Amino acid sequence: MTNPREARAQAEISFTINREPKVVHAYPMERLLDVLRRQLQLTGTKEGCGEGECGSCAVLMDGTLVNSCLIPVLQAAGSSIITIEGLASGNTLHVLQQAFLENGGAQCGICTPGMILAASHLLNGKSEPTMEEIQEGLSGNLCRCTGYSQIVEAVAEAARRRTTA
Amino acid sequence: MIEKGEVDGIWEKAAYIVEGEYTTGAQEQLYIENNGMIAVFDAAQGITVWGSLQCPYYIHKALMALCDLPAERVRVVQMETGGAFGGKEEYPSMIAGHAALLAMKSGRPVKIIYDRMEDMAATTKRHPSRTRHRTAVSRDGKILGGEIDFAIDGGAYATLSTVVLSRGAIHAGGPYYWPSVRIRAKAVATNAPPHGAFRGFGAPQSLFAMERHMDRIAQVVGLSPIEIRRRNFLQPGQATTTEQVVREPIDLRKLLDRALNVSDYESKKQRFAKENQAGATRKGMGIAAFLHGAGFTGSGERYLSSVVGVEGCADGNVRVLVSSTEFGQGTKTVLSQIAAEAIGLPYENVSTAQPDTLEVPNSGPTVASRTVMVVGKLVQSAALGIKQTLLSSNLLQDGYTAAEFRAACRQYVAAHGQFRSWSRYEAPADIFWDDQKYRGEAYAAFAWAVYIAEVTVDLTTYSVSVDDFVALQEVGKVLHPLLARGQVIGGVAQGIGFSLYEKVVWQNGRMQNGQMTNYIMPTSTDLPPIRVLFEELGNVYGAYGAKGIGELPMDGPAPAIINAVSDAFGIHFDFIPLLPEDIMDRLEKDRLDNEGFAASPQENGVDPTGVVR
Numbered sequence: 097m098t099n100p101r102e103a104r105a106q107a108e109i110s111f112t113i114n115r116e117p118k119v120v121h122a123y124p125m126e127r128l129l130d131v132l133r134r135q136l137q138l139t140g141t142k143e144g145c146g147e148g149e150c151g152s153c154a155v156l157m158d159g160t161l162v163n164s165c166l167i168p169v170l171q172a173a174g175s176s177i178i179t180i181e182g183l184a185s186g187n188t189l190h191v192l193q194q195a196f197l198e199n200g201g202a203q204c205g206i207c208t209p210g211m212i213l214a215a216s217h218l219l220n221g222k223s224e225p226t227m228e229e230i231q232e233g234l235s236g237n238l239c240r241c242t243g244y245s246q247i248v249e250a251v252a253e254a255a256r257r258r259t260t261a
Numbered sequence: 262m263i264e265k266g267e268v269d270g271i272w273e274k275a276a277y278i279v280e281g282e283y284t285t286g287a288q289e290q291l292y293i294e295n296n297g298m299i300a301v302f303d304a305a306q307g308i309t310v311w312g313s314l315q316c317p318y319y320i321h322k323a324l325m326a327l328c329d330l331p332a333e334r335v336r337v338v339q340m341e342t343g344g345a346f347g348g349k350e351e352y353p354s355m356i357a358g359h360a361a362l363l364a365m366k367s368g369r370p371v372k373i374i375y376d377r378m379e380d381m382a383a384t385t386k387r388h389p390s391r392t393r394h395r396t397a398v399s400r401d402g403k404i405l406g407g408e409i410d411f412a413i414d415g416g417a418y419a420t421l422s423t424v425v426l427s428r429g430a431i432h433a434g435g436p437y438y439w440p441s442v443r444i445r446a447k448a449v450a451t452n453a454p455p456h457g458a459f460r461g462f463g464a465p466q467s468l469f470a471m472e473r474h475m476d477r478i479a480q481v482v483g484l485s486p487i488e489i490r491r492r493n494f495l496q497p498g499q500a501t502t503t504e505q506v507v508r509e510p511i512d513l514r515k516l517l518d519r520a521l522n523v524s525d526y527e528s529k530k531q532r533f534a535k536e537n538q539a540g541a542t543r544k545g546m547g548i549a550a551f552l553h554g555a556g557f558t559g560s561g562e563r564y565l566s567s568v569v570g571v572e573g574c575a576d577g578n579v580r581v582l583v584s585s586t587e588f589g590q591g592t593k594t595v596l597s598q599i600a601a602e603a604i605g606l607p608y609e610n611v612s613t614a615q616p617d618t619l620e621v622p623n624s625g626p627t628v629a630s631r632t633v634m635v636v637g638k639l640v641q642s643a644a645l646g647i648k649q650t651l652l653s654s655n656l657l658q659d660g661y662t663a664a665e666f667r668a669a670c671r672q673y674v675a676a677h678g679q680f681r682s683w684s685r686y687e688a689p690a691d692i693f694w695d696d697q698k699y700r701g702e703a704y705a706a707f708a709w710a711v712y713i714a715e716v717t718v719d720l721t722t723y724s725v726s727v728d729d730f731v732a733l734q735e736v737g738k739v740l741h742p743l744l745a746r747g748q749v750i751g752g753v754a755q756g757i758g759f760s761l762y763e764k765v766v767w768q769n770g771r772m773q774n775g776q777m778t779n780y781i782m783p784t785s786t787d788l789p790p791i792r793v794l795f796e797e798l799g800n801v802y803g804a805y806g807a808k809g810i811g812e813l814p815m816d817g818p819a820p821a822i823i824n825a826v827s828d829a830f831g832i833h834f835d836f837i838p839l840l841p842e843d844i845m846d847r848l849e850k851d852r853l854d855n856e857g858f859a860a861s862p863q864e865n866g867v868d869p870t871g872v873v874r
Contacts, residue, residue, distance in 0.1 A: 142343070144293040145377045149777035152293055200747040204589030206294040206343030231785045238777065240291050240344050241589045243754030244785040246747055 109173045113138070114182030124170040128162075129153045131169045132179060140180035140209045144238070151237030154210035155179050161217040161236075180209035183216065191261075192216055192254045201250030203241030211237045215251045223259055227252065263430060263502055263699050266441025271406040275397035279478045283394075283470035284836040285819070287414075287765040288387035288758070289772075290459050291782055292588075294343025296352060296384060297374035300360035307334025308361050313342045314353035316626035317584045321618045323354035324361055339616040342588040346755070347458030349588070350628050351421055352384045381775030385457025386765060388413040388425055388448070392433065392470030402482040402492050406441030409433045411467050415448040416455035417770070422448040425456075427558050429463025431703045432816075434502040435471035436513055436552045437493040442502050452770035458628060460755065461815035464553055472549045472820030473835055476827065486548050486824065487526075490517060494550070503703045509798055516711045516733060516796060517550060523794065524713040524731040530828075537829065541721060544728075547714045547824030549817040554704030555809025556631040559694035562705070566686055568622040569639035571600055572614075573647050573680040577667025579604060581613045581644075582681070583624040585636050590811055591744035592632055598741060599637050599804050603644035606663050622683070630809025633740060634706065637804030639684040646682030689802060705802040708809060710734035712753075712817035715789075716825040723841035723848075725761050725826055727789045734813060735796040738806030745810055749793045752814025758782045760819040764838045 106121045113136060122131050132138045132155070141164055144152035148163040155164045156178040183190035192212050195201065202208040211234060218225060218233035225233065230251045231244070239247060272278060298312035307330050314320060317337040324335045337357070342349065356373055363371040375383070396407035411433050415422035430446035479489035494513035500506050521527065526546055533544040556562050570582035581600050587593045593613040601611045614620050624636050647670075651657040656669035674680050694701040715729040732749050739745045762781045766773040774780045799806035819837050826844070827833050832851065834844070 142294065144295075145777040147377070147776060147778060150293055200743045202589075203591075203747060203751065204292070204294070204342065204344040206292075235784045235786045238293060238782060238784065240293055240346070240755070240782065241751045242747055243750035243752075243783075243791060244788055245750045245791055246743075248785065 107170060109169055111172050111174060112176040114178060120169070122169045125168045127165050128155070128167040128169050128172050129164040132164060138179050138181050142206050142209060144206065149238070150207070151210045151214060152207050154213045154237065156213055156217060159220065161214055178213070180212060183212065190216075191257050192219070192251070195250040195254035195257065196247070199250035199253055200246040201242070207237060207239040211239065211247060215254070218251070219255055219258065224255060225251075262446070263442070263444040265439060265500075265502055265504060266406060268406050268408060268441045268443045271397040271441055275405055276400035277398040277478075277481050279394070279396045279398060279474070279481050281394050281470075281474045281477050282835065283392045283473050285390045285466045285469050285759075286763075286838050287389045287453075287456065288459060288763050289381060289765060289780060290344070290346040290348030290386070291780070292344025292346060292348055295375040295377060295380040296349065296356050297372070298353065298356045298360045299370065299372045300357065300364040301370045302361070302364040302368070307336070308364065309336040309338070310357045310361060311338045311340050312353055312357060313349060314339050314357075315342070315345045315349040315586055315588065315628065316353075317586070317616050317618050318623045319351065319626060320354045320357045323358060327358045328361055328365065335618070337618045339586045342586060345588040346460045347462065347628065348384060350458040350626060352457065377777060378775045381772055381780065383454065385420065385455055387459035388415065388422065388456040388463065388466065390414070390429070390466035392467055394470060394474040396474065396478060398478055398482060402478070402484045402489050404437060404439055404493050406439060409442065409444045411444065411446040411470075413448045413463065413466065414451050414453060414456060416451055416453040418455040419448070420455040421457050422455075424558065425458070425463040427463070428554070429467040431503060431554065431558065432464040432552070433467035433471060435468060435475070436495050436550050436709060438495050438499045439502055444502060453767060454770070460752065461812045462629065464812065465756070465759065465816045465819060468549075468551045468816045469819045469823070469837065472551065473823060473833070476824050477833060487517065487521065490548065490550050501703070504700050505702045509800070511709050511735060511798060513550060513709060513711070516709060516735065517548075519794070519796075520711040520713050520731050520733040523733070523792065524715065524729065526713060529715060533829070541719065543718045543720065543829040545716050545718075545825040545827070545829030547716070547821045547826070547828055549712045549821035549824065550710070551816045552707045552709050553630065553809065553813040553816055555629070555634045555706050555708060555803075556704055557629055558703055559701070560696055562631070562635060562686055563688045565625040567625040567636060567639060568683060568685045569624045569636060569643050570622050570681050570683050571640065571643040571647050573651070573670040573673060575671065575674045577610075577671040579606060579611045579644070579647065579670070581611065581640055582621045583613070583636055583640065584616050584618070584621050585624050585632050586616050586627045587613075588627070590632070590748060591741060592627065594744060595633055595741050596637060596640050599640045600644040602805065603641045604648050604666065605661070606666060610663060610667065630708075630811045630813065632811075633807045634737070634800070634803035634809050635686065637807060638802065639686060641804045643682045643684035646684065647680070650680070650682065706737065706800045706808045708734060708736045708813045710813055710817055712821045714818065714821035714825045716822060716829060718826060718829050718844065723844040725822070725839070725841070725844070727757055727761075727822060730789045730791045730818070731794070732791060732814060732817070733794040733796070735798055736810045736813065737800035737803055737808035738797055739795050740805060740807050745795070746793045748810050749814045750791045752812070753791045753818050754783055754788055756815050756818025757788060757822065759815070760822045760837050761839060762787070764840060
């Protein structure tokens with residue numbers, strides 16, 4: 097479908113998405129967010145503001161939490177990316193997903209993918225965070241529905257389950 | 262206008278006449294998912310739209326008119342919706358219209374998704390308001406009567422302003438007994454984009470004024486904020502400003518006592534009075550008592566005449582058919598739960614159909630805290646219809662198990678085909694409303710609440726932090742405790758934003774700060790522990806005794822917090838949002854005024870202590 101001029105303008109980019117190697121053809125400055133959603137059909141990653149404020153589009157890139165709306169796809173070349181689709185294993189939810197479900201951590205759900213990835217990033221660095229550390233760790237992700245309490249409780253619960261598992 | 266009793270005769274009987282003026286700013290709903298819509302046109306099938314929306318049948322009606330198509334050739338489907346809060350009640354009809362016209366003209370599918378700046382620039386926000394109170398009060402602090410003048414900024418077109426104004430006016434007297442009152446209300450046209458629905462719908466505006474004014478009355482009379490409320494609370498048997506008699510056994514004094522107790526109000530108040538003498542911070546406590554009417558105002562529910570269906574499916578499971586939408590509040594969960602309870606099935610055997618105007622009847626819009634109370638009650642009765650049909654056709658006997666129900670349901674569908682039970686809203690016989698005089702039963706039920714805020718103001722940065730928040734409410738029977746608590750915490754968080762953070766900056770009718778970078782909502786580090794408590798009186802009009810809950814928690818935080826900030830300094834702040842720079846300006850102005858007085862103590866009747874007589 098791509099005409100030759102477009103093809104020349106695009107770059108071939110290889111990276112690992114959710115532990116699977118992928119090759120895409122994209123304009124170098126295309127947002128990683130758009131490549132994930134449109135080319136790779138990974139629509140779990142959401143756009144809330146497009147300027148790195150709300151964290152809805154957060155993904156893990158080489159273990160670091162990034163806002164995919166601010167990452168030109170070329171910058172992601174060679175990296176390993178985890179999106180919300182990469183957390184559950186088969187039909188078994190990730191411990192964070194299960195804890196969000198049980199504690200009312202999601203209402204409308206639009207912030208949830210980014211919020212869960214932020215929580216996952218937090219717990220990877222700190223297995224027993226205090227409530228304040230959880231609040232701090234999620235402060236780059238905006239939620240308009242919950243007032244955060246039940247999200248913070250869900251993350252604390254997930255941390256407990258991970259350490260006792 | 263709402264008029265009760267003889268207002269003009271009360272002024273001469275008053276020991277005190279207390280006046281105040283209170284304003285609230287615009288507020289953006291800031292659902293994290295912006296407005297978006299997809300439209301497809303087909304000459305035979307007509308127009309179909311899929312989108313992020315609250316009220317499928319509002320769009321259905323709008324597109325019938327816009328596209329000049331009959332009802333059966335307009336189809337509206339609600340997709341998973343990333344937050345709404347009233348912001349997707351009305352505006353989606355516009356964007357659906359734009360997408361539909363483009364689809365008809367181009368013959369191609371059309372997708373329109375707003376980015377954040379477009380959404381902030383174009384869509385409706387909460388109406389800014391200005392409320393004036395003039396209240397006659399007896400020597401012992403009882404309200405004798407008063408005048409309330411409530412005005413809202415409607416923006417450039419009328420849209421929902423009349424109904425927002427109506428709800429605001431009816432709530433303007435708060436949870437107090439007014440022997441006489443005159444409430445004038447008006448919406449004015451301005452050059453701003455039209456203002457619209459946002460959780461609370463006029464009530465947070467007029468209740469902010471009422472609850473700030475109560476603290477002013479308390480100060481004038483020389484009573485505590487507790488005592489002034491205690492002496493004026495509505496009691497069972499008394500009538501509201503629209504002369505609706507309170508029939509349920511609500512005891513607001515008991516509610517207040519419990520909230521005071523939980524928040525440790527008295528001892529903190531004493532401690533802060535000492536600590537505020539020195540140091541780099543000031544601390545304060547604030548109370549807000551309020552009510553929120555559930556369902557459409559007055560005759561609204563009668564006009565809506567909502568219909569709900571429940572279907573017994575071929576696989577023996579049950580499906581709820583409503584146009585009520587899920588956007589995070591728990592509509593699907595709670596309505597399924599109600600149907601499951603009515604039939605006696607496990608929750609897993611009940612689902613809710615996707616709101617699609619081809620599939621579901623018009624159960625009214627998902628607004629006004631009406632879903633659980635009004636639609637839920639209809640779901641309950643339609644679900645009972647399914648059960649009754651199976652019992653009376655002898656496919657099922659009383660005391661059945663879930664497996665027996667499902668077998669009977671499968672049998673019925675096999676024999677008779679589609680198996681659906683419908684229920685239509687009928688106004689209770691004892692509910693009366695006069696649209697002309699604005700008098701009568703404004704709401705089938707009120708939820709009641711007392712919220713208490715504890716704040717600290719930093720004297721270097723003038724930033725306010727809310728340190729503790731107690732939210733106690735009576736919302737009838739709590740059907741789903743986890744979701745109910747989530748509704749309250751979320752509403753309080755939006756209320757904290759409304760009070761202390763969220764300012765829409767206008768210039769020539771345009772929003773100047775339409776980004777998340779400069780329109781600031783609370784983050785996870787900005788919020789206190791929000792302690793949620795319930796009283797449960799029940800409610801004869803709602804499903805299993807439920808009242809409305811969604812909007813109530815938006816009403817209380819602003820007055821509780823601003824009362825607390827005012828308490829911290831012993832001066833009145835009468836507007837929101839109250840930003841650090843506003844507090845600094847006010848304190849700086851007071852300081853300069855005081856220095857001016859100190860320089861010439863004998864002038865203008867100012868006594869040497871610096872207190873204005």
